[in-house]
Every structure is written in structure tokens, then in C-alpha cells.
Amino acid sequence: MTNTQQTAVPRQRPTMRDVAALSGVSLKTVSRVVNLEPGVSDDLTDRVRQAAEQLDYHPNLTASSLRRSDGKTQTIGLILEDVSNPFEAALHRRIEEVARERGVVVIAGSVDEDEVRERDLATALVARRVDGLIVMPTGHDQSYLAKEQRSGTPMVFVDRPPTFLDADAVLTANATGARIAIEHLLAHGHRRIGFLGDLPSISTAIERLTGYHDALDRAGISVDSALIRQALTASDQAEVAVAELLAAPDAPTAIFASQNLLTIGVVRALHHMGRQHEIALVGFDDLPLVDLLNPGVTLVLQDVAGLGTAAAEILFRRIDGDTGPSERMILPTTLVPKGSGEILGPYATSSTGTAS
Secondary structure, three states, rough: OOOHHHHOOOOOOOHHHHHHHHOOOOOHHHHHHEEEEEEEEOHHHHHHHHHHHHHOOOOOOOHHHHOOOOOOOEEEEEEOOOOOOOOHHHHHHHHHHHHHHOOOOEEEEEEEOOOOHHHHHHHHHOOOOOOOOOOOOOOOOOHHHHHHHOOOEEEEEEEOOOOOOOOOOEEOHHHHHHHHHHHHHHOOOOOOOEOOOOOHHHHHHHHHHHHHHHHEEEEEEOHHHHHEEOOOHHHHHHHHOOOOOOOOOOOOOEEOOHHHHHHHHHHHHHHOOOOOOOEEEEOOOOOOOOOHOOOOOOEEOOOOOHHHHHHHHHHHHOOOOOOOOOOOOEEOOOOEOOOOHHHHOOOHHHOOOOOO
């Protein structure tokens, strides 16, 4: 075997002992420099830093946290339903931005609406001594975290509230947002409005269906269960649901998609059928490249940046020692007309204007 064919032997990571030997100082001095402790002369500090740079030494943050008087690891855990979902990706990014300002690393994971996975991930993060947790809960009982909460692990719930646990939560006014969406379609002459919803066990899905019912009730319109499709979790399921709804004898003239992946499915279905300019649509949550569609998709937008910022700031306040009563913050939504929600229905009047 030639030298080029030989397997390279992994190089051992340099240690503080290596830095001490190269810089000619004691191990204790290296430790004090690495942990930013006072009382080390500038000359010794420079020697340690130069040696560390020469050796490409990086401190073991987990080990150093065990020696810190406050026990902090400078990490927080983030539990999301699906980190690839555009809404949750944006939420993750904003939390990360706030954490970065404090020199804190965010460790995130997905639970895919699996209660067991939620518990396992929370347990794993706590075992890694994260300084706090931000959780988008999947299960219907977060009391399993009560012991960790009593032990001093701060936690904030985002997008969905915890159950059987008194903790901080930052939420969206989902029912109000859905009601505004339906009222918008009603104002443009629609009376038969289809509803596409996520799993009926999810609190946000329940709230958005409540808003749908509320808007119709206020308008004196009876809810037709034939126009409601639930337990949809993917865009292809929404496509099938739209095809079924529009094939019915008394089909809807408008659709409210109460989750972003479902909105994508509705857009695909309407474009495949060539009916995107006939059937009105309002979606919940932002979509990528929405401005490139024709017509543009009218959306009810959550304040994702606000959710992430508030959740992170509350968590860091708790980490810093705030022991006040738990807080529940509810942020408003915004309806953004883009064209699809302004397509006129059969009951449109001149006051609604013209379709986009």
C-alpha cells in the first residue's frame, strides 16, 4: 500500500494541557484565560491565546459549563413540529437571531406530531443541560416537564399552549384570523366556502375552525359539514380534497386553507383544473414566491418574527432569574389581499368592487 492509499489517522484534538505546555504557563492559568476569569496579566493572556491559535484549540463548552459558577451551557433547546415547514423555519431563524445576540446556540429538532418523540426530544435536550426550552407542543399533556420546571429549567411554549402545565406561552389569535378570512370572502359575494384543516387534535386547527364557524354564524349562514375537510397534513391531500369539493353538485365558490401546506395544495389543484380565476382562495400563513402566482394568493399572516422574538426574550428573561407569574401573549394576524381572495362570488354587489 502506497502512502497515498494509507488511511489517515485522525489527529487528537488539542487540550488545555497542550496549550499550557506550548505557552509555558500553568494549566490553571490557561483555564482562567479560556473562561475569561479576571486576574491574569496581559502578557500571559497573549501567550495563551497565541498558543491556542497555533494549536487550533477550541474549548469544550460542555465541560467548561460544569465548572462555571452559574452552570450555564450557553445553549437552548427548540422543539418544533417540522423544521422544514416554512412557518417553523422562519420561527426558528428569528429565535436563533435573538439567541445569537447573547452568544447562545440553538439546538432544534422536529417531532412530526408524535407525542412520544416530543417527550424523547425534550428529555434529550434537558440531559444535554440546555439552559432553557422553547417548545411547540404536539402532545396533549406537557405535565411530564413539571419536574424539570421545578428543577429550574425555564421553558416557553410557542404557537400552541401547553396543557396540564403552567408555563409561559406566545400564541397567535388564530380564531380571529380565520374569522377575518371568512368575512373577507363573504364580503366578496361568497356564501359556500370550503374549509381545509389540519389534524382536529391540534389546538391551532381547532381555533381556526372555530373562527370559520363564528364568521358564518355572524352572517346568518348555516355551516354545511359537506364543505369541511379536516385531518389534512400535506399539500397532496389538499389537492385531493379540492377536487372532491369542486366535483360536488353544490360546490363551494371559495376556499379557506387554514395551513400553509394546504394552501399550496389548493393552488396546485386550481391551476391544474384551470379554475384559479373562478374559485376564490384565502390561505393562512405565508407562502414562498407567492407574488409570482397569477392571481396572487390572499393570505392571513401571522407575526412570525414577533412570535420568535417574544418567545426568545421571555425565555432569556427567565434564564436571567425572572420568577414572576407565567405569561400568555397573543399576537394579532394581518390579512393581505393579493388577488385570489378578491375573486367575486355569485352574491357580489357593486360595493365589493371588481375582481383582481
